[in-house]
Amino acid sequence: MAAVSLDVPQIMNYIGGIWQAVKESRGVINPATGETIVQVPLSGTDSVEEAVKAAKKAQQDWRLVPAPQRAEVLYRVGFLMKERKERLSQLLTMENGKVIEEARGEVQEGIDMAYYMAGEGRRLFGQTTPAELKDKFAMSNRVPVGVVGLITPWNFPIAIATWKSFPAILAGNAVVWKPATETPIMAYELAKIFEEAGLPSGVLNVVFGSGSAVGEAMVQHKEIRVISFTGSNDTGRSIAEKCGKQLKKVSLEMGGKNAVIVMDDADLQLAVEGILWSAFGTSGQRCTACSRVIVHEKVKQDLEERLLAAMDKLTIGNGLDESVKVGPIINQTGIDKIKEYIEIGKDEGAILLTGGQQVIDDDHKDGFYFAPTLFTDVTANMRIAQEEIFGPVVSIIPVKSFDEAVEMNNGVEYGLSSSIFTNDVNQVFRAQRDLDTGIVYVNAGTTGAEIHLPFGGTKGTGNGHRDSGVQALDVFTEWKAIYVDYSGKLQRAQIDVES
Ligand code: NDP
Numbered sequence: 367m368a369a370v371s372l373d374v375p376q377i378m379n380y381i382g383g384i385w386q387a388v389k390e391s392r393g394v395i396n397p398a399t400g401e402t403i404v405q406v407p408l409s410g411t412d413s414v415e416e417a418v419k420a421a422k423k424a425q426q427d428w429r430l431v432p433a434p435q436r437a438e439v440l441y442r443v444g445f446l447m448k449e450r451k452e453r454l455s456q457l458l459t460m461e462n463g464k465v466i467e468e469a470r471g472e473v474q475e476g477i478d479m480a481y482y483m484a485g486e487g488r489r490l491f492g493q494t495t496p497a498e499l500k501d502k503f504a505m506s507n508r509v510p511v512g513v514v515g516l517i518t519p520w521n522f523p524i525a526i527a528t529w530k531s532f533p534a535i536l537a538g539n540a541v542v543w544k545p546a547t548e549t550p551i552m553a554y555e556l557a558k559i560f561e562e563a564g565l566p567s568g569v570l571n572v573v574f575g576s577g578s579a580v581g582e583a584m585v586q587h588k589e590i591r592v593i594s595f596t597g598s599n600d601t602g603r604s605i606a607e608k609c610g611k612q613l614k615k616v617s618l619e620m621g622g623k624n625a626v627i628v629m630d631d632a633d634l635q636l637a638v639e640g641i642l643w644s645a646f647g648t649s650g651q652r653c654t655a656c657s658r659v660i661v662h663e664k665v666k667q668d669l670e671e672r673l674l675a676a677m678d679k680l681t682i683g684n685g686l687d688e689s690v691k692v693g694p695i696i697n698q699t700g701i702d703k704i705k706e707y708i709e710i711g712k713d714e715g716a717i718l719l720t721g722g723q724q725v726i727d728d729d730h731k732d733g734f735y736f737a738p739t740l741f742t743d744v745t746a747n748m749r750i751a752q753e754e755i756f757g758p759v760v761s762i763i764p765v766k767s768f769d770e771a772v773e774m775n776n777g778v779e780y781g782l783s784s785s786i787f788t789n790d791v792n793q794v795f796r797a798q799r800d801l802d803t804g805i806v807y808v809n810a811g812t813t814g815a816e817i818h819l820p821f822g823g824t825k826g827t828g829n830g831h832r833d834s835g836v837q838a839l840d841v842f843t844e845w846k847a848i849y850v851d852y853s854g855k856l857q858r859a860q861i862d863v864e865s
Contacts, residue, residue, distance in 0.1 A: 370456060381416050382568045383566075388574070390407070394550060396461065398733045404550065404551060407575065408575050415583075418589045420567070424569045425513060434487045435487075436487055436535065440481075440484035444484065447477045455473050456469070460551070466685050468648055476525055482818050483532040483536050486836065492507030492508060493506045502851045504850075508845060513540050513541075513542060514591065515590040516530045517596075518543070518553075521696070522652075529833040546597075553574070592614070593614060593615075595619070599754075617831035622653045622655070623658065624785075625784055625812070626644065626784075626787065626811060627661075627772075627785065629771070630662040634665060634668055638672045644785070645758065649692055650757045654783040654805070655756075656785070656812040661763070670742060674740065698734055704758075716743060717741065717742045718739070718741055721738050721740060740762065742762040751778075768793055782823030783805040784803040784805070803823055804828070805821070821835065
């Protein structure tokens, strides 16, 4: 592992270009060790008020900076992230727990997003289109919304922040961002990078604090015209209701109940690798994590045996150790929720093949570890087959046919990601058409999105918006239609058209 400085600075709000301390704070715990690594400020609504004021003022000038110049800042952000990749990755592992290889991947995702979105500075395409009248010109373009609010979760504390803040800033908005209380270090580091990259004061404002104080104040603030949220369904739903009352635009990216389908012609060893990576990566705490394996009954036993053998080799521990494959769960609340689902699964009659308990031996007792868990003979209506567990728990559901597999995949309230392992080209094309999720993988697990494609889901996963890809710009821009009449006379659309 490369030697990098891991000194954790005192975390402060960043408002109007000024680093501000807050009286109240709370300890942030490294989930791998149980140690307090830093204090996170617990701001009040006054900080939100101040941040919105600073953002509003800064946006007046920022919107007039040509987009290619706004993009220059993002290029510099990307360079700085690249330069600091190892330090950021190790700090990310310390605050979030995910294993270092995945942390490096997450930071890389942010770097990719910086370069990709910076490229949009020279595109931001609108349309030019014929007008229906002579000597008249028509076009549409994107304009910034103004001040936007970002509320982000702990499971991807830097990647999700870049998915949201980069398009927002590139498009000419100013941002008020509330990061998750569990993972403030990445937010602090990213704000520092923006500052060093030369982002004008007030264009990005970071306010640390609880969802109920800071998040709620942002949702209710009249001057924040967009809320972009990633997190749990309960919180997302309540934010959407409040935004709805104010006619405020809201983009939600929430849970998943993602499945890997394994057909009887699949390469089973490849399927095992795909399941392992997408189910137990980030200890299952990904919105795209595989939590169901829908398997053709002809290969069920073979797949189970291979999975059990592979799971047996997974090492659980502190993610800073390069040999560890499964890191901790974010906190005790997360562990308790997983334990509850293990009991629910057993009560419902599912068969527990392995795992099912917290790991509390001498090497793990100070952190929050949960053993990779496999249930089998799970049926469609069981709660463990329907609800998001957010832990390293997989349910095997046997089916008799391709059609039944698709029906099973689609029979949940979520619609984020799905995957199929098969070598049958006809099944591949039917699957990509019929699986009703926002993301579909063929011969790969349910995780691994690339930043230049739209990220998000159907049904209960979201509300129709997408993070990342060019589509992310839709959240942070309004369309403006512009008509220029150069005929020198009043021409009335639909009326003065020569027939
Ligand atoms: P939340 O949805 O509560 O948190 C996500 C973000 O929303 C955090 O920044 C949080 O702040 C903030 N928030 C919380 N309450 C409000 C509110 N009333 N108004 C505005 N913002 C608010 O998720 P949790 O972190 O509590 O995790 C609970 C469960 O949610 C997980 O076990 C998992 O099942 C699911 N989850 C799913 C994610 C996904 O990617 N699909 C991501 C994270 C969680 P704060 O951190 O201060 O509470």
